Amino acid sequence: MKVNFYTSKREYSEKKNEFDSAISSIVQKGNFILGEEVSRFEEDIQAYTGAKYAIGVASGSDGLIIASDILGFSNGKEVITSPFTFLASTSCITKHGGKPIFVDIDEDTFGIDVKKIEEKVNPNTVGIIPIHLFDQMVDMDRVMDIANRNNLRVLEDAAEAFGMRWKGNGTQYNHSGTIGDFGVYSFFPTKTLGGYGDGGMIVTNNEELAKLVKYYRVHGASKKYHYDYIGYNSRLDTIQAAVLSVKLKYIDNAIKKRAEIAKLYKERLSDCEGIRLPIVKGNQKQVYYVFNILVENRDGLAEYLKKNEVGYSIYYPMPLHEQKCFEYLGYKKGDFPVAEKVAEKILALPIYPEITVDEVDYVCETIKKFYKK
Numbered sequence: 001m002k003v004n005f006y007t008s009k010r011e012y013s014e015k016k017n018e019f020d021s022a023i024s025s026i027v028q029k030g031n032f033i034l035g036e037e038v039s040r041f042e043e044d045i046q047a048y049t050g051a052k053y054a055i056g057v058a059s060g061s062d063g064l065i066i067a068s069d070i071l072g073f074s075n076g077k078e079v080i081t082s083p084f085t086f087l088a089s090t091s092c093i094t095k096h097g098g099k100p101i102f103v104d105i106d107e108d109t110f111g112i113d114v115k116k117i118e119e120k121v122n123p124n125t126v127g128i129i130p131i132h133l134f135d136q137m138v139d140m141d142r143v144m145d146i147a148n149r150n151n152l153r154v155l156e157d158a159a160e161a162f163g164m165r166w167k168g169n170g171t172q173y174n175h176s177g178t179i180g181d182f183g184v185y186s187f188f189p190t191k192t193l194g195g196y197g198d199g200g201m202i203v204t205n206n207e208e209l210a211k212l213v214k215y216y217r218v219h220g221a222s223k224k225y226h227y228d229y230i231g232y233n234s235r236l237d238t239i240q241a242a243v244l245s246v247k248l249k250y251i252d253n254a255i256k257k258r259a260e261i262a263k264l265y266k267e268r269l270s271d272c273e274g275i276r277l278p279i280v281k282g283n284q285k286q287v288y289y290v291f292n293i294l295v296e297n298r299d300g301l302a303e304y305l306k307k308n309e310v311g312y313s314i315y316y317p318m319p320l321h322e323q324k325c326f327e328y329l330g331y332k333k334g335d336f337p338v339a340e341k342v343a344e345k346i347l348a349l350p351i352y353p354e355i356t357v358d359e360v361d362y363v364c365e366t367i368k369k370f371y372k373k
């Protein structure tokens with residue numbers, strides 16, 4: 001048996017007619033740039049997430065850069081975030097000269113350790129970027145409390161967090177991305193809501209901020225060929241919006257399927273000694289975008305999975321404070337021991353709505369065989 005870490009082919013063949021007609025209608029109309037499908041999809045995202053405003057951009061990475069630019073994460077100002085993430089969560093701060101201040105992660109959730117944020121706040125701090133990673137949101141009660149008391153802006157990196165909702169001590173669930181000043185989703189193909197190429201969305205409840213994003217995504221133009229700001233060329237592609245609209249219709253079912261697969265993994269692997277299964281903290285509705293295990297001899301297991309044609313991924317093999325591009329920040333190995341330890345042990349198993357029970361069984365049997373050797 002061969003198990004793909006991810007494939008878009010099964011979903012496509014199940015809903016081929018819908019995807020084909022969504023794509024061909026754009027090609028026939030020729031409304032490739034900011035066509036009506038983009039605004040319709042933005043309205044659908046507002047309805048689904050509860051955000052007042054949703055603005056489609058070319059990728060999650062661009063969304064983070066645009067939001068950071070607007071929030072003034074620039075010119076030596078400090079922004080607190082975690083080093084255990086994808087590059088774009090931090091490069092958005094440095095793009096305009098802002099200074100990332102890393103805080104280690106919680107060893108259970110792999111998100112920023114909220115207990116350690118406040119000690120890093122000083123008069124030069126302007127913001128916090130909580131990253132809702134893999135399968136759950138960061139404690140947004142704590143983040144917003146610190147931000148409000150210290151007058152900081154909050155940019156939620158919700159690239160991986162579509163569908164996740166936080167309640168905490170509040171009275172209702174709030175969708176990821178809608179709690180801070182800005183939230184950013186990625187529609188990279190593997191994501192819970194993934195397109196057939198790059199795509200992203202910025203959400204906010206603030207009218208003024210939303211207006212700025214709309215300008216910034218078209219070079220800073222307040223109207224055609226009138227530039228109030230120096231912005232970007234970063235629009236959600238109309239074909240992607242059409243594809244994503246099809247997928248959004250089925251998103252609740254897709255999230256449910258992911259939860260069922262996660263449950264299978266937990267059942268099958270619970271008796272396998274030495275494997276740490278996911279731990280979710282806080283009052284929230286989580287989504288299994290990624291199913292991670294922590295294991296001994298991770299690289300040995302990875303090799304064995306590869307040999308047995310089981311797809312896997314390692315998010316993330318090297319925390320950002322150890323990356324060459326951030327050497328100038330002056331961090332060194334040992335500064336964030338939890339992130340460093342997790343980076344050595346973490347391994348993501350295949351999880352997507354169309355994976356079969358037989359495939360999950362094969363993945364688990366292969367892992368068990370490795371540890372019995």
Ligand SMILES: Cc1ncc(COP(=O)(O)O)c(C=O)c1O
Pocket residue numbers: 059060061062085086088089131157159160185186187188198199200
């Ligand atoms: C945590 C995180 N932030 C940002 C991004 C960037 O999103 P994109 O790939 O759409 O640029 C990703 C995903 O790729 C991500 O996982």
